[in-house]
Amino acid sequence: MTASETFAQYDADMQAVIAEVTAIAPPPVTAMGRRSFLKLAGLAGGGLVLAFHLETRAAHAEVSGGSDTAVLNAFVRVAPDNTVTIFSTGPEIGQGIKTAFGLIVAEELDADWKTVRVDQAPIDPRVYGSQGAGGSTSIPRGWDPLRQAGATARAMLIAAAASQWNVPAGECTAAASFVCHKSSDRKLSYGSLAKAASTQPVPELTSIALKKRSEYKLLGRRYTGVDNRKVVTGQPLFGIDVQLPGMLYASYTMCPAVGGKVKSANLDEIKKMPGVVDAFMLEGTGKPSEVMPGVAIIAKSTWQAFKAKAALKVDWDESDASKDSLTQAAAKAKEISAKLPAPEHNVGDVDAAFASAAKAPEASYDYAMVSHQQLEPQNSTGWFHDGAMELWTPSQQADRGQAMVMRMLNLPYEKVIVHQTRAGGGFGRRLANDYLCEAAAIAMKVNAPVKLQWKREDDFAHDFYRVGGYHFLKGAIDKSGKLSAFQNHLVTFSADGTRPVSGGALSRNSFPTDMAPNVRYAVSAMPLQIPCGAMRGPTDNVQMFVAGSFLHELSVAAGRDHVEFLLEWFSRPLTPPEKPAHLSWATDPSRIFNPKRAAGVLKLAAEKSGWGKKLPRGRGLGIAFAFSYGGHVAEAVELSVDTNKHITVHKITVVCDIGPIVNMSSAENQAQGGAIDGLSTAMGLEISAEQGRIKQVNFGDYPILRMRSAPPVEVHFIQSDFRPSGLGEPCVPPLAAALGNALYASTGERVRTMPFKRAGYTI
Amino acid sequence: MPFQLNINRKSRTVDVEGDTPLLWVLRDALDMKGTKYGCGVGQCGACTVLLNGHAIRSCLTPVSGVNGNITTIEGLAENGELHPLQQAWVDLDVPQCGYCQGGQILTAAALLAEHPKPTDQQIAATMNGNLCRCGTYNRIKAAIHQAAGFQSPVKGDTHDGI
Known part of the structure; x- marks a missing residue:
């Protein structure tokens, strides 16, 4: 392979990883394979080991003996002193998964959270299946297997107690790490039952009833992170601390x-x-x-x-x-935009809608390449x-x-x-x-x-950057003031000359791609030999800036209230989303755009942000919606701007519908951080390259938002009985459009480029 | 060459080159991993420690120039009792990834020593040098207020991670 073929192959590999990571395809419980017993290695402590393979849900068990501590399955271990250890299978990267996974298992296990310990599971994909995190899939992916792990262990503990008391298991209940038999007023701790429980047969998963949301004792409340104390006392937890x-x-x-x-x-x-x-x-x-x-x-x-x-x-x-320089990319993209290629997505009759439009605004938007810069090099x-x-x-x-x-x-x-x-x-x-x-x-x-x-400088020089892009848009407003067509031509970059680079494809998972009567999306690509990849809310984090801003331009052109304009858009009949048939989530009602959920978050964001109320002079309020990685999120930004184009953001309002909340504290933290991240990137972050070299060297060249510029972020959740979505990604994408829309409301200037500092704004 | 340091109320001797930043003396020579490497150029604040109560960047401080009492995040709690800031950080569930938080807490400790009841503006001005890539600034501010004696409206179910 030539070097350029190898580079293109790397990019194809990366795209495959992103596609796999972001897809959620656990088979339904009824499709569970025959239970099989396999050996589980790597867990210390002995006892009985029973593991569910997360992907196939094959249950397996292993008696390794010699200890009073019973490992009821690969997720749960119960010690004689009644402490329960839950193994978290995924990486803790700040999304709160270690606490959340523990809570989900503990809920179905009916464990006493105060005596639960959560440990990191060994990396053993043959036992645990996928152990990665990405695309906000940890919670939706783990939701069933983790609940089943807890419920199965609970059933085995109850069976052990019932057998000891010689009563039917159905007469026994469990709460706070004890099994109770109410009519005879007896109770036994999980710890005292653990060894006997480990000899019980593993129940069929289909025989296990999971709790309804109304029955939750733990989920949905506020919990502090299980490792908080270690974090604040400087204990060695991170890779760098090994x-x-x-x-x-x-x-x-x-x-x-x-x-x-x-x-x-x-x-x-x-x-x-x-x-x-x-x-x-x-x-x-x-x-x-x-x-x-x-x-x-x-x-x-x-x-x-x-x-x-x-x-x-x-x-x-x-x-x-790489000899790439990005300085000429904007001019080249504009040149390319003159010719619309064959559309990759076409719904209705866009040309007819434009021909009969009362108004047909056009605009071009762009955004810079950016770098992740997680704080641990x-x-x-x-x-x-x-x-x-x-x-x-x-x-x-x-x-x-x-x-x-x-x-x-x-x-x-x-x-x-x-x-x-x-x-x-x-x-x-x-x-x-x-x-x-x-x-x-x-x-x-x-x-x-x-x-x-690595040094910080290495992290700047060798990232998998979020690629920049250029959008050329056209919208049609019909004679009644309704949006009738939407055309989006993306000029992006490619590692192999044709296929958009990792993270550079058109978002097919987000608003308003699949929900217009007449929509046309087309993609062109320019060559690039700089590694690109996935950044929090991949594709949506920029394309929702473009769509969310341009939709506001259209509602302004139509002389309409923006919230009303969007709600009208949500109320129209939906074109069924075109999703690859092999992905089961394509038809999962919890994972696809739902206009009622969209309208719900938008209305609440309007209410909580004071939409429609008279603002103090000079202030602007902007609002935007995104459907992203299974989450429906609306965000509002209230700001003012001084004569030097310095922005003060007074408040951000975030409203999310991601189904039921596991840990309210962590979810709120995540949503606040996502909004701050969105603001930080939209205002000031940009990576530039010359002769294949990244020009930014350290944080001095890359102004990640600091406390002085960080506004209050108010977060609301609409909880529902849909299966949960993750939150890491969905809370980022609406922010940039809400910011730009607020800026327009305040100043009358439309910013069509990210970062906003390119238009002279500071924060 | 040997250097004698006073770290967390204990005298420690290390044998390193004189230009070695205090950060790497702590992390590599003394195996104290609470002080974090973030940028190496004093721009992120992850390496913050206290020198005679003042917040300094350990990544820019050569060991040969250290003269005084050093407090790292491992030494902020005394006799097993968390500093009020640490307790507030736990109770308000401030950390996301947690990498910057030791430096944040030490910067806040120096702030409270000077201004026991800091205003929002004093907090923002002092904490501005400490980056939090996860964006936990709202909670950092609330935790500083709480440690300063103002009750915060939000409190989680404490879980110390046994």
């Missing part, structure tokens, strides 16, 4: 333009530097998502590895490296010992990372052991496992445990 006996420290240096290879480097000089143990080149695999060519420096401390990295001189062969620790590669990583996809390392090092499943650590932010950056693969490749050459530590 410490092993005899551990060495590594830095890794790649070509600043992706695709460059090492011609030569001053390795002899570097090896003489204080604390440096070794320095060597890695050829890499040629894929940015694995290992790119570079120089590894091994030292006795992080600082010594960093100092040596600063002294490293590499002569790069850049013949296959990339790192992973590797240790090759006893023929096995053992790794510690803050990845969002450690299970995929395991498979990648197996392939790369040609090692079997049992010989690649991956430990999931807490991650200092993810935002989609850690869907890629490049830092993990690098750590493994480096550790193969070092006779000791070795922690690879």
Whole structure:
């Protein structure tokens, strides 16, 4: 393969990962396969082990004996002192999943939350199935298996008590980690029943009734995070905190333009530097998502590895490296926009609607490339010992990372052991496992445990950026003032010359793609050899800015109230969404756009933000809606602007319908953070490139929002009996449009570019 | 070369090069992982520690220049009792990823030492140097007010993560 083919292949791999991560396809419970018993490895403590495979729902159990602690299944362990340990299968990246997963299991288990401990499950996809996080799928994906794990363990505990008391199981109830037999006034703790419960047969999942929402004792209330105390006392939780006996420290240096290879480097000089143990080149695999060519420096401390990295001189062969500059992209996109390609999505008769329109406004919007910049710089620790590669990583996809390392090092499943650590932010950056693969490749050459530590500057230079894009829009308002057609021509970028780059495709999952009488969407692409990927709310985070802003332009052109205009849009008959038939969520009513849920959040956001009320002079209120990753969210922004175009945001209102809430505290925190993230990116963030090199170096060049500019964020949830959606993604996309709409309301100026600082605005 | 440091009320001796930032002395030489590396150039505040009660950037402070009492996030609680800020952080469920929060709490501790009842403006001005990529600023502000003795309207069911 040529270098450009390898790069295109990497991008195709990345798209496959994003597609898999964001799809939710658990088979329905009734389709459950025959129960089978398999061996579960990796859990300490012994006792009976029963595990549900998350994907196939095959239940399995293993008696390993020798302990009074009973492991009722791969999610639940009960100790004699009545403490219950719940294993969280996914990575904690700040989305609160460790607490949420514990709560979901504890609810169906009827465990006493005050004595529940939540531990990180080992990375063992053969037992747990998917163990990644991304696309706000953790909660919807885990919802059934986790509830079933809790309910099954509870049934086994009840069966053990019933057998001991010689009463029918149906007469027994469970609450707060005790089984009760009311008529004889007897009760036994889960701890005292655990061993006997572990010998009970595993009930058929179809025989287990899950609770209704009205029966919840735990879910929906406010809980503090299970690791809060450890966080605030500085305990080692994160990947960067891993410490092993005899551990060495590594830095890794790649070509600043992706695709460059090492011609030569001053390795002899570097090896003489204080604390440096070794320095060597890695050829890499040629894929940015694995290992790119570079120089590894091994030292006795992080600082010594960093100092040596600063002294490293590499002569790069850049013949296959990226030469991309983004400075000309806008002009080129405009040129391309003159010719509309064959539409990839076409509903109704757009041309007829435009021909009969009373008004047909046109506009072009664009947005910059941005970078994730999670606060914990990339790192992973590797240790090759006893023929096995053992790794510690803050990845969002450690299970995929395991498979990648197996392939790369040609090692079997049992010989690649991956430990999931807490991650200092993810935002989609850690869907890629490049830092993990690098750590493994480096550790193969070092006779000791070795922690690879990126510098912040490495995180800026080597991200999987959210790609920029250019939209050319046309809308039609009919004679009655209604929206009659919507045309969107996206000019994006491509790694292979045709297919939009990762994260650069048209959003097919969001408003208003599938809900207009006449809609035409078309895509053109410009070549790009800079790695792109998924960033919190992929595609929606920018395309909802474009759609949400332009819809406001249309309602203004029609002389209509924007909320009324949108509600009218929601009330029209829906075109059934075109979704790939193999994805089961395409027909899951909890996962598809629902105009009633859309109208519900929009109305509540209007009410809570004071829509329609007279505002103080100079203030503007903007509102926008997005359907994104299963969530229906409306957001409103109230702001004022001074004569220097400095914006003060007075309040953000967020209203979400994501079904039932697991942990109200965490959900509110997530929604607040999502709105702040949306504001931060919309106002000031931009990555630029020249000759394949990213120009931004550190936070000084990249003004992530700080406290002084952070407004109050008021959050409301409309809870429902739909299956839950996640929240990490959906709370981001409406913000930028709400901000732009508010700015228009305040100043009369329409900002059609992100970040807004390009239009001279500051915050 | 050896340096003697006073960290969290204990005397510690480390043998490192004099230009080694206090951050890496704490993390690598002393295995105290609460102080975080974020940017290495003093722009994010994740590495904040207290020097004689004042918040400093440990990533920009060479160990040879440290003269005084250092408090890290591991040393803020005394005799197993959380500092009021730590308790407020737990109770109001401030952290999301949690990576920046040690630095946030120490910056807030220095603020409260100077202004026991800080205004919103004083909080924002002081905390502005500490980035939170997850955007927990609303709760950080509320937690500082709560630690300063103002009751916050929102409180979770405490779970200390046994």
